[in-house]
Amino acid sequence: MKIGFVIYEGMTALDFVGVFDPLTRLKTMGFMPELAWDVCAFAAGAVRDGAGLRIEPDKAGGSLEHYDMVVLPGGFGSRSLIHNGPFVDWIRSAAACPVKASVCTGALLLGAAGFLKGLPATTHPGAYELLRGYCAEVREDRVVDAGAVVTARGVTAAIDLGLYLGEKLAGPAAAGRIRGQMDYQG
Numbered sequence: 298m299k300i301g302f303v304i305y306e307g308m309t310a311l312d313f314v315g316v317f318d319p320l321t322r323l324k325t326m327g328f329m330p331e332l333a334w335d336v337c338a339f340a341a342g343a344v345r346d347g348a349g350l351r352i353e354p355d356k357a358g359g360s361l362e363h364y365d366m367v368v369l370p371g372g373f374g375s376r377s378l379i380h381n382g383p384f385v386d387w388i389r390s391a392a393a394c395p396v397k398a399s400v401c402t403g404a405l406l407l408g409a410a411g412f413l414k415g416l417p418a419t420t421h422p423g424a425y426e427l428l429r430g431y432c433a434e435v436r437e438d439r440v441v442d443a444g445a446v447v448t449a450r451g452v453t454a455a456i457d458l459g460l461y462l463g464e465k466l467a468g469p470a471a472a473g474r475i476r477g478q479m480d481y482q483g
Contacts, residue, residue, distance in 0.1 A: 298329060298331060298332050298333070298365050298366070298466065299332075299333045299334065299335070299363070299364050299365050299366075300320060300332070300333075300334040300335075300364060300365065300366045300367070300368060301334070301335050301337045301356075301361050301364035301366070301367045301368070301391070301394075302316075302317055302334060302335070302336050302337065302368050303337050303338075303361075303367060303368065303369045303370070303388070303403075304336055304337070304338050304344045304352050304354055304370070305338065305339060305344060305372075305374055305375075305378060305384070306344055306345055306374050307345075307346070307347050307372050307373050307374020307375070307377075307378075308344070308346050308347065308370045308371065308372035308374055308375070308403075309346060309347055309370055309371055309372035309373075309400075309401060309452055310346040310347075310348070310350050310352070310370075311452050311453075311455060312370030312371045312372060312400040312401050312403065312452055312455050313346075313352070313370040313400075313455075314455070315400065315452070315453070315454075315455025315456045315458075315459060316368055316370075316398070316400055316449075316455045316456070316458045316459040316462070317334075317368075317459070318456070318459060318479070319456060319459030319460050319462075319463050319472075319475050319476075319479065320332075320334075320368075320459050320462060320463055321334060322463070322475045322478065322479075323463055323466060323467055323471065323475070326471075326474065326475060326478065328463075328467040328471040328474075328475075329466065329467055335354075335355040335356045335364075336352065336353075336354045336355045336356070337354055337355070337356045337357070337361065337367075338354035338356070338357050338358075339357070339358060339383075339384050339387050340357055340358065341354075341357040341358070342357070346372065347372050347373050347374065358387070360390040361387070361388070361390045361391035361394065362390050362391065362392070362393045362394065364391065364394050365394065365395055365396065366394060366395070366396040366397070366398065366462070367388075367391040367394050367396075367397050367398070368398045368399070368400075368403075369388070369397075369398070369399040369400070369403035369406050369407060370399075370400050370401065370403050370455070371399065371400050371401025371402030371403040371404070371405075371420065371421060371424075371452075372401070372402065372403075373402075375402040375403060375405050375406050376402065376405065376424075376427070378406060378409075379405050379406060379408070379409040380409075385406070385409045385410055388406050388407070388409070388410040389410040389411065391410070391412075392410075392412075394445075395445060396445060396446075396447065396462075397412050397445060397446050397447075398446070398447040398448070398449070398458060398462060399420075399447075399448050399449065400448075400449045400452070400454060400455040400458055401420055401421045401424075401449070401450070401451050401452055401454070401455075402420055402421055402424045402427075403420075403448075404418050404419065404420040404424075404428055404431075404432075404448045405420065405424060405427055405428060405431065407431075407446060407448070408428060408430070408431025408432060409431065412445075412446050413428075413431045413432040413433075413443075413446060413448075414431075414432070414433075415432075415433050416432055416433055416443040416444075416446055417432060417433060417434040417435075417436050417441050417443055418431070418432040418434075418435065418436070418441055418443065418446070418448040419435065419436045419437065419438055419439075419440070419441045419448045419449065419450045420435070420448065420450065420451075421450065421451040421452070422437070422450070422451065437450070438450070439454045439457045440454065440457055440458055440461045442461070447461070447462065449461075453483070456479075456481060456483060457483060460472050460475065460476055460481070463475055
């Protein structure tokens with residue numbers, strides 16, 4: 298199992314870290330020793346989140362097609378990237394990935410790539426209207442599982458998404474132990 302965590306200029310760091318932490322614990326806590334991941338950016342060089350935090354990607358450019366799961370964070374940068382053809386094409390290269398997931402306005406990027414057509418989805422409440430143009434139904438749930446696409450609501454829902462996906466991958470006992478190790482009360 299290999300996960301591609303997408304980062305981009307103007308993302309929200311907690312959207313990325315909130316899902317990254319519980320998912321990578323699947324490996325570090327011994328539930329999925331074969332789990333591997335890359336932090337992926339469209340172009341080479343460090344990426345800055347909306348507050349200026351620098352994050353260095355493991356991989357830059359190249360197709361996302363070889364990942365089993367691709368996770369996109371949200372952030373104000375997503376609103377301009379939905380109009381960036383080359384970036385959206387790069388996200389579209391994840392079409393063959395069995396699972397595409399997003400936190401917050403990362404759903405807009407999945408929508409711009411065409412992955413939400415005919416599906417329910419969620420995002421930050423402030424972006425519901427933008428999301429309506431990309432999906433069949435906007436839901437207010439913390440996590441919306443539409444099969445090959447799983448979306449999570451606002452920033453703090455990143456942790457919920459990470460635990461949810463961890464349970465899908467390794468079962469409820471593993472997710473429960475990770476939740477306990479994180480001392481997550483949500």
